Amino acid sequence: MSGGHQHPPSEMALRVKALETLLTDRGIVDAGAMDAVLDYYEHKVGPRNGARVVARAWVDPAYRARLLDDATAAVGELGFLGLQGECMVAVENTDNVHNVVVCTLCSCYPWSVLGLPPAWYKSHAYRSRVVLEPRAVLQEFGVNLPDETEVRVWDSTAEVRYLVLPRRPEGTESLDEEQLAGLVTRDAMIGTAVLDGSPGESAGQGATAESPAASTPAPKVEPSPKVE
Amino acid sequence: MKSRPTNPGAGPFEQALACDQRDFDEPWQAEAFALAVQLHHQGLFSWPEWSETLAAEIAKLAERGEENYFLCWLNALEGLVERKAVTSRSELAFVADAWREAYRNTPHGKPVHLAD
Numbered sequence: 001m002s003g004g005h006q007h008p009p010s011e012m013a014l015r016v017k018a019l020e021t022l023l024t025d026r027g028i029v030d031a032g033a034m035d036a037v038l039d040y041y042e043h044k045v046g047p048r049n050g051a052r053v054v055a056r057a058w059v060d061p062a063y064r065a066r067l068l069d070d071a072t073a074a075v076g077e078l079g080f081l082g083l084q085g086e087c088m089v090a091v092e093n094t095d096n097v098h099n100v101v102v103c104t105l106c107s108c109y110p111w112s113v114l115g116l117p118p119a120w121y122k123s124h125a126y127r128s129r130v131v132l133e134p135r136a137v138l139q140e141f142g143v144n145l146p147d148e149t150e151v152r153v154w155d156s157t158a159e160v161r162y163l164v165l166p167r168r169p170e171g172t173e174s175l176d177e178e179q180l181a182g183l184v185t186r187d188a189m190i191g192t193a194v195l196d197g198s199p200g201e202s203a204g205q206g207a208t209a210e211s212p213a214a215s216t217p218a219p220k221v222e223p224s225p226k227v228e
Numbered sequence: 229m230k231s232r233p234t235n236p237g238a239g240p241f242e243q244a245l246a247c248d249q250r251d252f253d254e255p256w257q258a259e260a261f262a263l264a265v266q267l268h269h270q271g272l273f274s275w276p277e278w279s280e281t282l283a284a285e286i287a288k289l290a291e292r293g294e295e296n297y298f299l300c301w302l303n304a305l306e307g308l309v310e311r312k313a314v315t316s317r318s319e320l321a322f323v324a325d326a327w328r329e330a331y332r333n334t335p336h337g338k339p340v341h342l343a344d
Contacts, residue, residue, distance in 0.1 A: 006340065008331035011324075012302055013256035018323035019263060019305060021342065022315045028270060034262040037269075041261070042251060084268065084275035105283035107297070116251045116261075122297045124290055158279035 046115035049080045050163060051184035053113055055177045057090075058168045068092060071163060080112045084158065088113070091154060092165040093191075098145055099152045100138065100191030101162040102130045108156035110163050114186055121190065131155070141192040164189050169197035257298040264305055272312055281308055 008014060023029045053075055057064040067074040071088035075081075082088060088110060091099040103109065104127050109117040120126050130137045134151045138144075145151065154162040166188040172180060187193035252258040268275055285300035285307070309315050326342055334340045 004336045006331045006334050006336055008328040010254075010256070012299060013254070014324040014327050015302055015306070015320065016256040016259045016263070017327045018320045019309065019315075020259065021323050021327070022319065023263070023267070023309070026314065028272070028314065029263060029266045033266055034259065037262040037265045038258055041265070042258075083265075086275065106279055106286055107282070108279055119297075124286075124295050158276040 041111070041116055045080070045112055047113075047184075047186035047189065048181070049078070049115075050110070050113035050186070050189045051181040052078055053080070053090075053163070054165060054184045054189065055181035057165055058180055059177050064165075067165065075113055075163075082110075082112045082161070084111075086110075086159055086161050088161055088163060089154075090163045090165050091152065093167045093194075095167075096148070097150050097152060098138075098143075098191065098194075099154060099162075099164045100130060100134055101154045101156060101164060102127055103156040104128070104131060105157075108158055108161060110156075110161035113163055114189060118186070138192065141187070143192065143194055164191040166195050169195045171197055252298075257301070260298060260302050260305060264301065267305075267309070272314070273308055278304070278308070 009017070020029070020031075020034075024031065053067065056078065057067050063074065063077075066077075067090045071090040072082070072086075074090070075088050086108075091101075093099055103121075107117050107122045109121065126137065131153050134153050135145065138151070156162055166184065168180070169183060172183065175183075182199055183195055183197060185193055185195065188195050252261070264278060267273065268278060273281075281304040282300060285303045286297070288303075289296060289300055306317060306320060310317055323342075327340075330340050330342050
């Protein structure tokens with residue numbers, strides 16, 4: 001290719017450009033609206049929303065009751081509305097029950113309260129294994145549950161999205177709602193973490209080092225996991 | 229419970245978590261995401277219809293032992309706009325080719341435009 005000219009982007013980028021071009025020409029989408037969509041999902045919604053819901057439920061028993069009764073309405077009270085017309089269901093962790101959420105078929109996820117799903121949530125390994133061997137998967141997340149704890153796995157759909165209401169950590173009686181919200185992590189609201197009272201990372205968008213570019217190595221999974 | 233050998237805290241998901249800081253790895257993924265959301269808002273398809281199409285694409289790739297979430301997203305998008313008769317695969321391929329040519333023919337540093 002001659003020096004001064006530009007390299008075309010990847011095949012997939014070209015395919016997206018083609019879609020954008022044709023849909024824009026036909027007046028079906030416009031660039032401004034697409035930017036607004038991205039800004040909304042990348043910056044306006046995220047696990048902080050869910051953390052506020054959880055903290056409110058911890059401090060306000062009446063809100064907690066409403067959340068468990070009709071999460072769509074209770075989440076809406078705080079201004080977080082689902083944009084795909086989905087119904088929200090909150091499932092509560094207790095001394096005896098631990099809940100964990102998955103979408104076995106694709107990637108349905110409570111966007112309005114958690115933002116966009118993490119890569120592992122969309123991976124084949126997580127989708128297939130968490131249903132068959134939830135305890136082993138949770139262990140890989142560092143969650144070790146007592147044998148007597150019942151594990152419930154909730155399979156999301158386009159119509160129903162689940163939010164885990166984690167247990168309030170011990171020793172947090174003196175904290176206010178705002179401080180409590182700071183303890184709640186994204187993974188705790190998916191059910192792949194339990195809260196120990198140390199400040200949450202991922203409700204902000206936890207980060208350590210910069211992430212290796214491009215392909216997230218999909219977790220390995222054996223071809224057909226055995227049913228326990 | 230039949231358990232595979234696991235090192236608590238160091239399993240595959242731990243590795244995945246380490247690379248889990250961004251929603252999109254490349255700009256086209258974000259654009260494809262925004263396109264689907266906007267087309268849904270425009271009423272071109274319902275969200276259950278979208279999820280079903282995406283799930284079918286994911287399953288199709290999984291049958292071949294492959295996994296590429298945003299490629300499935302893009303396939304689903306192309307499939308749905310074709311099904312809704314907004315455009316066709318051949319028209320999309322034609323425009324993608326035109327963009328490729330436009331990049332090749334545009335000097336570095338100049339904005340790339342499609343020839344009419």
